[in-house]
Each structure stands twice: as structure tokens, then as C-alpha cells.
Amino acid sequence: MRLDRSFELDRRAEQIDALAAKRKNVIASDQMVEGRYPVFAERAAGAHFWDVDGNKYLDFFLSYGTVILGHADPDVDDAVVREIRRGFAVGLMKPVQTELIEEILEIIPGAEMGMLLKTGSDATGAAVRLSRAFTGRDRVVRWGYNGWHDWCAQWDTGVPEAVGTLVDTFTYNDLDSLRALFERHPDGIACVVMMPFMVEAPEPGFLEGVRELTREYGALLVFDEIRSAFRLALGGAQEYYGVTADLVTLSKAFANGYAVSALTGRADVLRTLRKVHISSTYYSNADAMAAALATIRKLRSGDHLAHIWRLGERLQNGLRELAAKSGTPVEVVGHPPMPFLDFGMGSEDDNQRAKRVFYASTIAEGVFFHPNHHWFISAATTEADIDQALEAARSGFEALVAGGWTREALEARS
Helix, strand or coil: CCCHHHHHHHHHHHHHCHHHHHHHHHHHHHCCCCCCCCCCEEEEEECEEEECCCCEEEECCHHHHCCCCCECCHHHHHHHHHHHHCCCCCCCCCHHHHHHHHHHHHHCCCCCEEEEECCHHHHHHHHHHHHHHHHCCCEEEEECCCCCCCCCCCCCCCCCHHHHCCEEECCCCCHHHHHHHHHHCCCCEEEEEECCCCCCCCCCCHHHHHHHHHHHCCCEEEEEECCCECCCECCHHHHHHCCCCCEEEECHHHHCCCCCEEEEECHHHHHHHHHCCCCCCCCCCCHHHHHHHHHHHHHHHCCHHHHHHHHHHHHHHHHHHHHHHHCCCEEEEEECCEEEEEECCCCHHHHHHHHHHHHHHHHHCCEECCCCCCCCCCCCCCHHHHHHHHHHHHHHHHHHHHCCCCHHHHHHHC
């Protein structure tokens, strides 16, 4: 597999594009197997994309999960083109905005009112500001990946130290760690912002316990469903787990790749927006709203999520069988629509080395798995695609065995 043009474009971009220059750091931390994974894509359709060197990939990355129906879905793209031709950037509200929010309120548990934004970080940032305004409190407790703004940035470079004094994190599936924060600041916490799950599933009673603690101490519960909404279930993790938050953030699969997000939940909290400044020139642009409306209506009208679940279960079951036969300490984790592999080689350095072996093999077979992020399945993925993915995974496990990454070999080295 040649990647010459991809790497040449990357060298050019590094000189002029700050995000491209940063990517070397991102590739190192994400372990995309530098030198083996493409950097530039040319086009995409259905469950596949092609890089600028002409290589075709079966896509389980799906733009970090934003694509749920498949790349270049004609129904979604046609809706966007119609809105563009009518003039999508007027500055006034357009009918599609109201129609989309009405659709959201029918789907999302506990949704009484909503607002549309552009990105997931926009939505979580708005949730925090509204929570602070509504409760009159300043402190935020969070868990998971919640965006890039100062209060939740993964890296603290460029973030004033004072910001961190108002933000705490807790341990997932550990109610005592959250209770300790409430006991330390009984009247100071405005909200708990959390992904309902990442890879690890909630233990029985955990989400219910978080809900009870926030009510007990007068804080708002914000579910960050940027990844899980419209994918785990149409109504997201709230529907799947049966726990309703005060506010919920939505994006990614919301619009099949187009840039739009939403904040929805209790009307009394969202009406606080009347005295809070949250604004953007582009929030009223209707092109992505048309994409979201078309995406949601298509998801509601068919068995697309059942198809995604069915293929995800088949992929996970096949991976479990391959992992067991290989004798490697690799565990299949996540929910079927968002599967992943957990490597248990003993140390993080060993995990990363083993991942490079496995994923260098699968990408060479034309299957694009992300080594350190959920994988995703789209409505365009087929049974034959799962066959191909499992054959690629078979090659990956064979490479691990050949490289000495079995439990037996690891024990012999320890």
C-alpha cells in the first residue's frame, strides 16, 4: 500500500497549517501507526473512503462517529443542497430550525426545550454556563471527554490555573468519589457533566446514583451524549439506560457528518438563556439543520439502528472468538454500535507496541480501525464488510502471535 501523495501533502501542510503541524503530536498520542495510516482522503461513499493515493478503506472510523447513515448519503445531501439553493445563511431563523427542534423533543427523553449550536464543545460549554446561571453556583464536576474549552481541556497548556480551581473530576462507576466532592462543596456545585459511558459500561445503579446525588445537593445533571445519541438508541443513552438528565448535549451522528449540535432538556433551565450570553454568527445557518432533520427522519423511518446493532454484535462476537483462539490478552469492549478492543499486555508501553503490530496489519488489509477511539458502524455497512473486517482482524491477531504477544509469551518474559 503506497501512501506517497498523502505524506507529500502532509509535509506541505505542516509548513502552513497549524492543525496539520500539530497532527504529528496527535498521531503520537492517538497511535495511528505513523507511516502506515493515510493522512489525506480524496472521497468517501457508503461504508468506504479512498485516500489521495487511490487506496480504498472499509471505514470503521466514520469521522469520529459523525457518519451514521454512510458517507455521502443521498437523502441527507439532497436536503442540504435544497437548503443551500434557497439561501441558507440569512441571519433570521428558517422553518427547518423549528422543525428540527420539534423532532428532537419527540425523541430525546426529558426534552422540553432545545437550542441549536455548531459543535459538541459549543453544546457542553452552553450547558455549563446555563447551569451556573440557573443554580447561582460556580463549581463544575465532570467525567469523560467534554470538549476543548478551558474548563474541560485535556491538556492544561494555555489554560489559566484559576480555571481548574472550579472544576473537579470523579471516577467512573465510583459513586463514593462523586459523593466526596458533594460533601466537600455541598452548596457550590452547579452541575455534573458526564458521558453516560465511554468504553466501560455503567455498573447497575451507577447512573441512577449519580442522578440521586445531583438532586440531593441541588446540582444539575448534564449528560454529554455527543457520541451516544442517535447511535446507542435513537433517544441515546437516556433511552437505553432509563436515566434522565436535566440537560443533554447532542451532535456527531445527529447530522451524518454536517456541523450542528444541540442542547436540550428542562425548559426552566433553558429559559435561563434569556439572561445568559451564548451567541454565534453561524448558529442560524440552515444547511446543517437540514442535514440533521433528514438524518433523524431517516433513522426514525427505517430499521437502521437495528441493522447497526446486528452487525456490531456479529463483529464483536467474531472478534471475541479470534482473540480467544489467539491466546492474546485482548478484550472486546463497548456496545455493539460502538465496539473497541482493550489490550492488556501489562504496561501502557507494551499496549501501544502491541497495538502498532495489530493495527499495522489491519490497515494493510484495507480496514480502517482507530487504535485509541471507539469504532463505529454505519447503516451502509454490510454483512460482507463484517466478513472483511474479521479477516483483517484475523491477520492482526496472527501478527500479535508471531510477535510474541500471547499470554504465555508475556508470562515467560515477566
